[in-house]
Amino acid sequence: MDNTFWAFISLVIFLAIVWYLKVPSKMSKSLDDRAARIRNEIEEARELKEEAKQQLAEYQRRRREAEQEAKDIVAAAKREAEQMLQEARRKNDEYVERRTAMAETKIGQAEQDAVAEVRASAVNLAVAASARIIAERNSGGASGQFIDQSISEVRRRLN
Helix, strand or coil: CCHHHHHHHHHHHHHHHHHHCCHHHHHHHHHHHHHHHHHHHHHHHHHHHHHHHHHHHHHHHHHHHHHHHHHHHHHHHHHHHHHHHHHHHHHHHHHHHHHHHHHHHHHHHHHHHHHHHHHHHHHHHHHHHHHHHHHHHCCCCHHHHHHHHHHHHHHHHHC
16 A cells, blocks of 8 residues: 555545535536626626617717707807897987987077077167167157157067
8 A cells, every 4th residue: 555545545535525515516507607697797788888879879969969059059149149230230320310310400490599590680780770760860759759669569579
């Protein structure tokens, strides 16, 4: 009985214990479980990949919609700004027209006032000249009073 014999006996006992404890079936079951777990993980990875593709497509669609909406907002803002500019121009033109009309009215009124003032001055000068001429011709008593009343009545009516 040498060492080789005892090594052989130990090997046989080890193999019997391994067979008795059903290690090969446990190992195959463990490997099968691991293979199933790996298959499940691969399937989950595929599902996650598909979900990620769907989310990517959804985000790209939303991005395109957002870009279109932004373009629409910019276009609307430009239209609104143009309308505001046109409205401001229209109001400015109306303001200028009103101010011009008002200035023309004031000028017309000033012309009328000037004409009335010149007329009044001319009447006063004519009445004064007439009074002086009549007074020089008729420097008598009672007729002078009548003439003064007539001159004041003429002055009143002309002004």
